[in-house]
Amino acid sequence: MPSRAKVGVRLPPVNPDDAGHAEVRARILDTACRLFYARGVRAVGVDLIVAEAGVAKTSLYRHFGTKDDLVAAFLKREDEDFWSHWDGVRDAHPGDALGELKAQLDWIGERVARADYRGCPQINVAAEFPEREHPARKVAAAHKRALRDRLAEIAQGLGVARPDELAGQLSLLINGGFVSADALKPGEATAMLQAAARSLIEAGRR
Amino acid sequence: MPSRAKVGVRLPPVNPDDAGHAEVRARILDTACRLFYARGVRAVGVDLIVAEAGVAKTSLYRHFGTKDDLVAAFLKREDEDFWSHWDGVRDAHPGDALGELKAQLDWIGERVARADYRGCPQINVAAEFPEREHPARKVAAAHKRALRDRLAEIAQGLGVARPDELAGQLSLLINGGFVSADALKPGEATAMLQAAARSLIEAGRR
């Protein structure tokens, strides 16, 4: 991967107005996301991706340049999907920070309990790639900062003494949920997250 | 790795009473632990391990059988080191569950803040290997169960209404700390863990 990347001639840029073009790109990214998440990034070769996506390897490299960039695109999509879900829930609870937080923990707990859940993709990729400058690592770092920011927004509306402190504690809790899936009994996650969050908020109000 | 493992003839067993023999084994394991943790398991080949350890590849395979077994031995050693540290701290606080918990969170927070910290090895390996039957995954799963058990012991001594529930919450918190190192400002981890644990305990007492 990074150590093996070559500096050869890049393929020419593509025309983003082409519908079929976007369709091929989407098929590659869909397949890559599925395989990367289910099996781990380093365990999945580009040959497998192109075979399952039904595209040519040239197309993959035309659209994504290197495998490292494809990994970054994978995390970027996961990031977008995550916040899209989150913001949908947020917008359903205007002016009700406590209700919003409960709803956020609900779907997170549900997701963690799925049979095919294999941890947070951002954390998993960070575990696989030690280089902090890896393009995917930058996406992952931004994602975790964003989580803390979103939680700070909620904490602001909760009327606690030190909202940033609570946001940090809640982020630990949620990240802990992400990585503890297989140490938890089925369905245990949601209740545990809810109860812990309730305790942290209560204590923060005094 | 698992898919590539062959069923060839095994080398004969070794004599465990031999001092030089144990020394070679230790050199291999020391080197493997260092490299696996710093760079990730899949990124480190056995050729690199034998080169850095200054041993022959035959020795590695004589002692560990396969790379997968070496990975499991890596996690086993990390597990032993972790509990050795933990139990030392525990034994320094007999009959004082609250003091012990604070002390445990202190050294964990300090460890997480180190410059070369790269997450919990057990969690990292679980992220790299999707197969739940992988020998290293079994070690990791046992480690996480043990964490919850140790926390349950502490919670028992804390006089809370539902100690098992608190232990689960604390395990989420600690695992969250393990994976949140690079989203935290330097030195922030310990205070955040301590404050959150205090809140969870307080709430559990009512």
Add this chain to the structure above:
DNA sequence: ATATGCGTACAGACCTGTCTGTTTCTCGGA
């Protein structure tokens, strides 16, 4: 005609695990 796609072959590197051959060390018996 140009851009994009598919399919396939290829280069060069790396991977795990095995094999061969030599060296070093210990230990039991003459």
Add this chain to the structure above:
DNA sequence: TCCGAGAAACAGACAGGTCTGTACGCATAT
């Protein structure tokens, strides 16, 4: 005390496979 057997170490080549990324030929569509 010397000798030979056996265990285990070292060194390095090798097999067979996988990896990323490039190149080449041909089809298609605008």
